[in-house]
Amino acid sequence: MAAKSIISRPVYGTLxxxxxKHHLFIADTEGALAITDxxxxxxxxxxxxxxxVFIPGPGRKHVAALEALRPAQFHEAPSFASLxxxxxxxxxxxxxxxxxxxxxxxxxxxxxxxxxxxAGIDHTSIQTEHxxxxxxxxxxxxxxxxxxxxxxxPAICSHCGLLLLVRDHYSRRLAAFQGVCINAEDRSEIxxxxxxxx
Amino acid sequence: MGITxxxxxxxxxxxxxxxxxxxxRFPFPFHEDSYMYAVNIEPHxxxxxxxxxxxxxxxxxxxxxxxxxxxxxxxxxxxxxxSLPHMTLAGWDLLELLMEQQALGYPEHFTLTRDGDKWRWxxxxxxxxxxxxxxxxxxxxxxxxxxxxxQSQGDFCILDQRDGNxxxxxxxxxxxxxxxxxFDIGMNFFEWHAPVPLAHEKGIFIRALKFLTNIQxxxxxxxxxWTMTINPRLDTSPENYHKWGPDRTTVTPENVGDKVHLRVxxxxxxxxxxxxxxxFPIRCYLIKMDELVTQPKWAxxxxxxxxDLPEELATYKGLTRYRPTLVEWLSxxxxxxxxxxxxxxx
Numbered sequence: 001m002a003a004k005s006i007i008s009r010p011v012y013g014t015l016x017x018x019x020x021k022h023h024l025f026i027a028d029t030e031g032a033l034a035i036t037d038x039x040x041x042x043x044x045x046x047x048x049x050x051x052x053v054f055i056p057g058p059g060r061k062h063v064a065a066l067e068a069l070r071p072a073q074f075h076e077a078p079s080f081a082s083l084x085x086x087x088x089x090x091x092x093x094x095x096x097x098x099x100x101x102x103x104x105x106x107x108x109x110x111x112x113x114x115x116x117x118x119a120g121i122d123h124t125s126i127q128t129e130h131x132x133x134x135x136x137x138x139x140x141x142x143x144x145x146x147x148x149x150x151x152x153x154p155a156i157c158s159h160c161g162l163l164l165l166v167r168d169h170y171s172r173r174l175a176a177f178q179g180v181c182i183n184a185e186d187r188s189e190i191x192x193x194x195x196x197x198x
Numbered sequence: 199m200g201i202t203x204x205x206x207x208x209x210x211x212x213x214x215x216x217x218x219x220x221x222x223r224f225p226f227p228f229h230e231d232s233y234m235y236a237v238n239i240e241p242h243x244x245x246x247x248x249x250x251x252x253x254x255x256x257x258x259x260x261x262x263x264x265x266x267x268x269x270x271x272x273x274x275x276x277x278x279x280x281s282l283p284h285m286t287l288a289g290w291d292l293l294e295l296l297m298e299q300q301a302l303g304y305p306e307h308f309t310l311t312r313d314g315d316k317w318r319w320x321x322x323x324x325x326x327x328x329x330x331x332x333x334x335x336x337x338x339x340x341x342x343x344x345x346x347x348x349q350s351q352g353d354f355c356i357l358d359q360r361d362g363n364x365x366x367x368x369x370x371x372x373x374x375x376x377x378x379x380x381f382d383i384g385m386n387f388f389e390w391h392a393p394v395p396l397a398h399e400k401g402i403f404i405r406a407l408k409f410l411t412n413i414q415x416x417x418x419x420x421x422x423x424w425t426m427t428i429n430p431r432l433d434t435s436p437e438n439y440h441k442w443g444p445d446r447t448t449v450t451p452e453n454v455g456d457k458v459h460l461r462v463x464x465x466x467x468x469x470x471x472x473x474x475x476x477x478f479p480i481r482c483y484l485i486k487m488d489e490l491v492t493q494p495k496w497a498x499x500x501x502x503x504x505x506d507l508p509e510e511l512a513t514y515k516g517l518t519r520y521r522p523t524l525v526e527w528l529s530x531x532x533x534x535x536x537x538x539x540x541x542x543x544x
Contacts, residue, residue: 185443
């Protein structure tokens with residue numbers, strides 16, 4: 001669970017079964033455990049109306065556990081980028097009564113929420129649970145490039161190469177934390193790089 | 199007689215200066231010898247002749263140069279002007295407000311004629327004479343917000359009001375004190391203020407939001423905010439921080455008076471009639487220390503404010519690196535005598 005800091009920083013909860021006709025779960029690796037934990041308290045036929053989209057990562061851990069929940073649809077995706085077209089179509093065709101559940105890394109939750117926002121879903125209606133890595137998705141405020149899976153503070157922009165302070169300031173629209181040049185005033189000042197978002 | 203517009207720059211050779219009359223009208227933001235955040239919001243009503251409040255939308259001698267600087271910023275980075283799709287109506291509201299106010303305050307420079315929805319706008323300082331259909335975006339060279347804010351001093355944020363909150367859903371932001379419209383667009387009032395230290399704990403934003411969501415049409419409000427900038431640079435965006443940041447290392451006891459500028463934002467808040475949005479103009483005024491200290495009261499007071507500023511605020515405002523040099527320079531102009539009440543010079 002990520003530490004709470006400033007107000008724009010997302011706060012995650014614990015997945016719980018919501019009233020609704022259809023339930024769409026999107027999870028990566030450890031996020032599967034949030035779904036299986038929730039399943040213990042879910043009504044008997046809950047997953048009959050559910051779709052689980054899962055990005056297991058290397059090793060395909062937890063795939064069997066999710067399949068055992070017998071959701072109406074189960075889709076395994078190799079990456080978030082690969083599931084985007086499917087997700088966009090699902091949300092575009094969705095009716096009232098669809099509930100969205102996001103579980104896993106902040107990058108996964110943020111990007112799935114971004115697609116949901118674009119489809120007109122209110123962010124406060126989405127269930128989220130953080131599991132796994134604290135690695136951040138970061139936008140460089142200077143060149144606008146997104147760097148995925150940032151684990152260090154400061155971090156190097158993978159596009160323009162500036163050394164960036166990874167702020168807690170977060171944009172749902174961009175699904176990213178803000179990175180600002182840490183030594184803009186004097187480039188010779190190079191603070192030590194620590195691995196803090198593990 | 200109209201305003202004599204200065205030819206000057208806010209980058210490279212930095213030829214920006216205030217004339218003596220403009221020094222006297224500078225909106226000095228400290229009414230006492232210390233500073234802490236407060237919900238310092240008051241009705242935006244017309245003030246004394248010769249002050250920046252003589253008109254509710256102020257046009258001054260820097261108008262033409264500021265508009266040229268804005269065009270340069272936008273050519274480099276079009277993301278400084280953005281409007282989410284549902285904000286076009288609010289853009290028309292803003293166009294109407296700014297055309298009306300500028301034509302009202304400065305008839306020798308701006309003329310607006312209306313015949314139903316057929317409008318004609320003449321902007322003499324910028325050599326513009328456009329006829330268009332109000333509400334029809336295809337009749338203007340830009341969207342309505344971009345069109346009029348390319349012709350109006352200050353940054354502009356248009357806030358959508360819904361769910362008891364205000365949402366930063368459109369803006370023209372090229373003269374900002376280190377915040378990014380591109381990053382903050384779509385955020386609510388608390389989210390875009392999230393990085394501001396101390397004020398959340400004091401409940402400032404909760405009270406400010408309550409006030410702002412109740413603003414009525416025809417009853418705008420205002421407040422002052424301030425920071426400091428090295429060189430008279432309007433574009434102190436985070437986008438370009440790696441380009442202007444090194445300026446902060448160039449302050450020496452010899453050049454403080456010329457390089458260090460007090461940067462004051464006159465922020466006003468207006469309800470928009472059709473969209474029910476709020477427009478939030480952030481008008482930036484710059485004054486270099488050499489100009490400011492021509493008013494002895496301001497020199498004494500600024501010395502005390504900067505010297506005693508809480509560390510978190512000094513850090514947030516980016517003063518840390520040059521504060522000791524500035525305080526030392528200002529201290530020589532402070533004989534310790536009392537300052538009179540109020541903002542104005544003696």
